[in-house]
Amino acid sequence: MIGARNRELLALVPVSLLLTAGFTAVFIERDEVLSNLSLTYGAIFLGLCLATHVVLRFTLPHADPYLFPLFAVLACFGLVMIYRIDEELAREQAQWFVVGLILFAVTIVTLRDYRVLERYRYTIAAVGLALLLLPRLPGIGQQVNGAYLAVKLGPLSFQPAEFAKIAIIIFLASYLRDTRQLLVIGARRFAGITLPPPKYLGPLLAVWGAAMAMLFVIQDIGSSLMFFGGFLAVLYVATDRLSFALVGLAMFAVGSRVLYELRPTIGSRVDAWLHPFDTRLYEADGGSFQLAQSLFAQADGGVFGQGFGQALLDDGLLPAAQTDLIYAVITNELGLLGASAVICTYLLAVQRGFKIATLARDSFSKLLATGLTAVFALQVFVIVGGVTKVIPLTGVTLPFISYGGSSIVANFVLLALLLLVSDRARREI
Amino acid sequence: MNAPIARLFVVVIVLFAVLIGFTSRWTLFEADALNANAKNQRPTLTQQRIRRGAIQARDGTLLARSTRRGDKTYTRAYPRGPLFAHAVGYSFTRFGRSGLEQARNDDLTGTGNELGSLFDRLSGAEPEGDDVRTTLDPGAQRIALEALGDHKGAVVALDPRTGAVRVMASAPSYDPNSIGRPRTLTRLNRDEGRSPLLNRTTQAGYPPGSTMKVVTAIAAIDSGEYEPDSRVDGANAKPISGVPLNNFGGAAFGDITLTEALTKSVNTVWAEVGEKLGAGTMGDYMRKLGFGEQAAVDLPSDERRASGRFPDGRLAPVDTDSTDIGRLAIGQEKLAVTPLQMAMVASAVANGGRLMRPHISDRVIDRDGRTVTRVEPDELAQVMSADSAAKVGAMMSKVVQEGSGTAAALTGIDVAGKTGTAEVDRRCGPNQVWFIAFAPAADPRVAVAVTLECSQGTGGVVAAPIAKQVMQELLK
Numbered sequence: 001m002i003g004a005r006n007r008e009l010l011a012l013v014p015v016s017l018l019l020t021a022g023f024t025a026v027f028i029e030r031d032e033v034l035s036n037l038s039l040t041y042g043a044i045f046l047g048l049c050l051a052t053h054v055v056l057r058f059t060l061p062h063a064d065p066y067l068f069p070l071f072a073v074l075a076c077f078g079l080v081m082i083y084r085i086d087e088e089l090a091r092e093q094a095q096w097f098v099v100g101l102i103l104f105a106v107t108i109v110t111l112r113d114y115r116v117l118e119r120y121r122y123t124i125a126a127v128g129l130a131l132l133l134l135p136r137l138p139g140i141g142q143q144v145n146g147a148y149l150a151v152k153l154g155p156l157s158f159q160p161a162e163f164a165k166i167a168i169i170i171f172l173a174s175y176l177r178d179t180r181q182l183l184v185i186g187a188r189r190f191a192g193i194t195l196p197p198p199k200y201l202g203p204l205l206a207v208w209g210a211a212m213a214m215l216f217v218i219q220d221i222g223s224s225l226m227f228f229g230g231f232l233a234v235l236y237v238a239t240d241r242l243s244f245a246l247v248g249l250a251m252f253a254v255g256s257r258v259l260y261e262l263r264p265t266i267g268s269r270v271d272a273w274l275h276p277f278d279t280r281l282y283e284a285d286g287g288s289f290q291l292a293q294s295l296f297a298q299a300d301g302g303v304f305g306q307g308f309g310q311a312l313l314d315d316g317l318l319p320a321a322q323t324d325l326i327y328a329v330i331t332n333e334l335g336l337l338g339a340s341a342v343i344c345t346y347l348l349a350v351q352r353g354f355k356i357a358t359l360a361r362d363s364f365s366k367l368l369a370t371g372l373t374a375v376f377a378l379q380v381f382v383i384v385g386g387v388t389k390v391i392p393l394t395g396v397t398l399p400f401i402s403y404g405g406s407s408i409v410a411n412f413v414l415l416a417l418l419l420l421v422s423d424r425a426r427r428e429i
Numbered sequence: 430m431n432a433p434i435a436r437l438f439v440v441v442i443v444l445f446a447v448l449i450g451f452t453s454r455w456t457l458f459e460a461d462a463l464n465a466n467a468k469n470q471r472p473t474l475t476q477q478r479i480r481r482g483a484i485q486a487r488d489g490t491l492l493a494r495s496t497r498r499g500d501k502t503y504t505r506a507y508p509r510g511p512l513f514a515h516a517v518g519y520s521f522t523r524f525g526r527s528g529l530e531q532a533r534n535d536d537l538t539g540t541g542n543e544l545g546s547l548f549d550r551l552s553g554a555e556p557e558g559d560d561v562r563t564t565l566d567p568g569a570q571r572i573a574l575e576a577l578g579d580h581k582g583a584v585v586a587l588d589p590r591t592g593a594v595r596v597m598a599s600a601p602s603y604d605p606n607s608i609g610r611p612r613t614l615t616r617l618n619r620d621e622g623r624s625p626l627l628n629r630t631t632q633a634g635y636p637p638g639s640t641m642k643v644v645t646a647i648a649a650i651d652s653g654e655y656e657p658d659s660r661v662d663g664a665n666a667k668p669i670s671g672v673p674l675n676n677f678g679g680a681a682f683g684d685i686t687l688t689e690a691l692t693k694s695v696n697t698v699w700a701e702v703g704e705k706l707g708a709g710t711m712g713d714y715m716r717k718l719g720f721g722e723q724a725a726v727d728l729p730s731d732e733r734r735a736s737g738r739f740p741d742g743r744l745a746p747v748d749t750d751s752t753d754i755g756r757l758a759i760g761q762e763k764l765a766v767t768p769l770q771m772a773m774v775a776s777a778v779a780n781g782g783r784l785m786r787p788h789i790s791d792r793v794i795d796r797d798g799r800t801v802t803r804v805e806p807d808e809l810a811q812v813m814s815a816d817s818a819a820k821v822g823a824m825m826s827k828v829v830q831e832g833s834g835t836a837a838a839l840t841g842i843d844v845a846g847k848t849g850t851a852e853v854d855r856r857c858g859p860n861q862v863w864f865i866a867f868a869p870a871a872d873p874r875v876a877v878a879v880t881l882e883c884s885q886g887t888g889g890v891v892a893a894p895i896a897k898q899v900m901q902e903l904l905k
Contacts, residue, residue, distance in 0.1 A: 237437060296464075299459070299464050336453055
């Protein structure tokens, strides 16, 4: 039988092929000879993957063998895509990969026993919330399209929410491990629905309140949905009470509805989502132009796509093509088939994440893996759903594919945590 | 806790399925509507990136070409300005297309070949169109348009042996380069007095006047009812369909041969011939010559109209009881014909009775100079026997030798023709004047139709000299 790490190494072969094919395609499209410099890109990226593999071989020999190759596929696909949009951005993105991988290795080495995180859960929760509020701080906070998601520190701009999502999941996993029994035992039926005992209802309501406050403060319905959805997922797995999740969803819907009336920024986002071709909204600043262009780009792609490197991106036709709308670029160039392949890759990664959760032996590990995987899946849903008009478009990134340092680094930490849980679960006792 | 994790995974599968579902919605089910959305600039931008093929005259002269702008897009230029405006047309992303630019769009954009374009897409090659070589003759085209001058009118010249269109001139013309400028198209469209955008060779319906007598002569001779020397009474004010019909200038003739009657364009003779032949026979020959159908030429369908009888503004069949077939036989009775149609009549006689399909495009040439498609000569109909054609041709030769069409005579070359002067009494001028002809009579290489609106003169005086100049140039 092949060992886990050898399987991982084998799985990296198609990754390298994909990367090489992708870069080659871009070069051919640009009518350039395959210059040394260009090939170096691919070589460096492959070298990084191999280095990571070696780190895993020594530190986490039993960890899930497929997760890292799957994430590497997404990352290299994203790098080629960004390279195709803007070579300079791709260079920066490659640098962020290095930073991300370093942090990945640091996480694995320093958190060999990740259960120590439980001891600091309130600190971590506080840091998470603080991170979320950072973009509202005058001086460093940045408002993009009405939402407060970014922080600017000198030349660096980063999205604290990417890190906050991990912190909050760690806290929730730890908190619910303690209280899950109590939530279930004390539950009573009230008007046909099962509700947790009042004593524990408070903290849960607090989480809901936090999500609502977040929506109110950062004005981004997508990230709120992502956080609150992650919370509901962990809550549901911890208690196995569907009604908790349903009541939570209903409360989120009601809260959003109220805020839709109260906050004009959220209101205009929702209007733009419902009527992207309304001339007034289309021409309004921060209106539906972006969404309409996203849909046009997808229609232009059709089933087979325009071909790699063929997307029209000039003159601000696709605002934020390398971040928010990168899925629209993918659909435009690779068509419905290519886009579906990307979604399926994410689904496979999510499947590995949940597999890790089922194999984990203790509640905290299970809830942690579940939460991280759920929040990862929801992030994909929120941004792709926004680009495809399933939900209002918001400014979160497509993990590992979108351009963005915070996103890359934070998702590598997320990957490290999942692999840590996996290694522990699969280790022979 | 593993059961809820599995159920959670199912939820994620459903959510991701929704994503693929919505992606399908935009890329597949609603793609056409999105591509057609007025706010969508993508189709426009995509079109501008295609380097359309060039359109060339018969001798390779560039009539339309794509010029590169700074930003990877192309725009269209027409080096000959107004000269070929109606045949070649125009193509501007924001204003649409006309003429060959529209009719040959698939070839010019390279989208006609499905396999080729799929390959281009996969290989990421820049889309490029093929060149279209036309049959048009720049020298004769210039002479025709200059001869029309400030008049409204049209000249069509065909090679009767192949149907190749040598001249397609419509006056007044316009500069297709100007269409790309804002509001020009709207302004030209509004100019109803001059209608410069109208391709008068295929879009205008004029009363054919006495040129219609050639059609009647074809029917008379080929049906076997008459011979060129058959004698018919040419008295003035003969009752036709119960109403007296006059000859031109009220001239009275005795029993004269059909040849004489054509030479002198005697109305009463040809009206009687038409009545004797009957609506059925006349209708048959008109159909064979292309009447009743959109002008058969490779221009967009909305730039071609049918020739025929339009009693209340709508095309009606000839062979009905209500038709005054005698007057139809001399070009009255609400006949409206295109200049191209009358050139086809001359062409059928010239080519031994075989009517060839007129065509402007000759071949499609790819970037490497290979001919992709060649337009082969195509017989539309054997209108009459070669013998009948020779007889009618001889009658038409007499018209130019000694009749109303002497102004078209060329030194050393026999020309066969027929004049026409339809009285329309428009405010701008009383006559629609015509001349149709072919030459050399013994071995025809060119057939023409010339017509001018609002003329003070007659076909023989005004139109015949223009036909002469054009034929002279084409027979050089």
